[in-house]
Amino acid sequence: MDYEKILPGIIKKNDKKILLAVLDGVGGIPHKETGKTELEAANTPFLDGLAAESSCGTAIPVLNGITPGSGPGHIALFGYDPVETQIGRGVLECLGIDAPLEKEDIAIRGNFATVDGRRIVTDRRAGRIPTEENRKIVALISENIREISGVKIEIRTVKEHRCAIMLKGSGLSPCVSENDPQKEGAPLKSITPLDKQSEKTAKILAEFEDRVIELLKKHDSKAKGILLRGISRLPQIPGFAEKYKLNAVCIASYPMYRGVSKVAGMDIAPCGETVDEEIETLREIYGRYDFFFLHVKKTDSYGEDGNFGAKVKFLEELDNKLRVMKNLKFESIAVTADHSTPAVLKSHSWHPVPLIINSPNAIPDDVKKFTERECAKGILGRIYSKEIMYLLLACALKLDKFGA
């Protein structure tokens, strides 16, 4: 991306503050009966008023037509290229449970599975064992397999049949094939290195797999083996301090988003479970940072559930809470989403997301509502999500002139 060539020469520190407010999955498509999207159906006077005094537009999270997961959606909002900077599944699984994953560690997503005596996978999810049972198995493994070939093994429960594994040590590399046959009735695949550097890692994982199977033989559970997937490492990208000279903090009640923020080198503020607690946290730590990433989850959750009405109702409640943005002083504010999650589709989607850039240095346009269709008429036009950070920095006067 051309920004990388320019940024180091023009980024500067000042005391102005930036707020990136991400309403996860806020975008929708029209309800079949009313013809209105969730945002169009909701009464959101604060966000509409903010739009009226802001530059508006829409943002493409990755590329036209591409539906992003939460990882690429946020990586783009943080100003990194979401195709170049991909976060492995194993890394996401670890970050999603606040596991202490370090730059050089190997992260793996594990599924406890039912495996027969000939290593045929008969249930890839071991009957979705209860989380409590998962915890017992994880304790058993932790006690018995602390390290292999000098590399520390850490395993954590995620939920049901899912766990996360970290390898901590030297000489590791994540280019290793997975053992998951992807279907039932097939044998576990052998774990093989995909390059020279990954031979040690493959050997360790193959031994780990054997020892887990051995341990689970005597254990009373449907879990008789482990599928090792998404073998990966933290993306090696410069964090916000290095890239933007920002002292950045994440306020997110869900672990996954804290995890992605850690990838970008943000501090993580403990913030409770609710939007009210998140906003209270924002107030409390306002003096200590110059960049604030505020993440609101439930817009996405209700979209995924296909609960159009609940998403609308939540938006109306949220609208009032967001007034804090104007009470605290930010030089630039973005309100947007990591992707759309239309309740009609019950899933993430590819539709561009509405975007507000509020700043004394932005040009207000005719848009008076924070909706997909109104923002599409705004002065910002249609941009890529990875450009938003640069507009926020510019509006906060943190970017010097490029060239003489």
Add this chain to the structure above:
Amino acid sequence: MDYEKILPGIIKKNDKKILLAVLDGVGGIPHKETGKTELEAANTPFLDGLAAESSCGTAIPVLNGITPGSGPGHIALFGYDPVETQIGRGVLECLGIDAPLEKEDIAIRGNFATVDGRRIVTDRRAGRIPTEENRKIVALISENIREISGVKIEIRTVKEHRCAIMLKGSGLSPCVSENDPQKEGAPLKSITPLDKQSEKTAKILAEFEDRVIELLKKHDSKAKGILLRGISRLPQIPGFAEKYKLNAVCIASYPMYRGVSKVAGMDIAPCGETVDEEIETLREIYGRYDFFFLHVKKTDSYGEDGNFGAKVKFLEELDNKLRVMKNLKFESIAVTADHSTPAVLKSHSWHPVPLIINSPNAIPDDVKKFTERECAKGILGRIYSKEIMYLLLACALKLDKFGA
């Protein structure tokens, strides 16, 4: 293009159908007297109604300011980069007559020309000899020049002075200079290799040229030599089945468009000469494919002729015929063009083309007319033509989420 990095991991097959309707050269610029473009002057209630319930926008075929030929225009609509994936003229000529061109063959566009004893080109088109005369000359050459240096030579009549030549054999390469001096009164240029790999090809073509001149000396025709142009090979690109998991078919009454579709691996449906026959074909084969490329030629032809009124009248007739789109069931439909052909300019142009994406999963906007200026206000904004395929795939729910 970044799409290539993402697509293999997210493309999936389902039973939903896609229609790409290309109204060749449909875009125009305003008539000097009325201030209206062809689309603005035409009464097109069906297309306007479709626009009203669709996402609208405009598409840039190649790059702003660049006027595309039919090749790049369609390559972009098929989702390939039109600058990376260029189709040689020789290839297009062969494909345009349904000639059996294979991946490794060298394809050449030939012009029979009048050439004097000193090899000066005196008429680059040999007085546009009748096609019947062309056939006799082609038969003569075919009989006498079957192969050179172990490489098989196949020559076919196109029409008037135009023919197509294929070289079939090993060790060939298309980086060879043309012999066409591009103007009359100048001598035939010598055919030279432009790289090491092309030496054999250059030698064969030089000998072919000599032998054709020799043969035509005794033949009663204005054709006394041959211009060898557009020396090229099929682009080595993945077809629709591989790239998109689509079972795709082309319905186009003109050979050139069938040819470009073959490059993209589409099946070719025999479809007659008229739009009515094309549409009847669409109905007939509807059950057998999941992607349909429907090509309408006359919008372009009338534009090239500078016949503003005929283009308007044809659009009005066409409008009613296109109702078939809504009678058959498609999950996503694009109506657009490969480029503009303003009657005012009597040629292709660089102007972005109007675009409709119709789907239950697309967001309708305020646009209520299928015209250049109204579509420019649509929610899709201005995109590149090569992105259209991805929107069609997304709206037909054929793209999985990218990243977790």
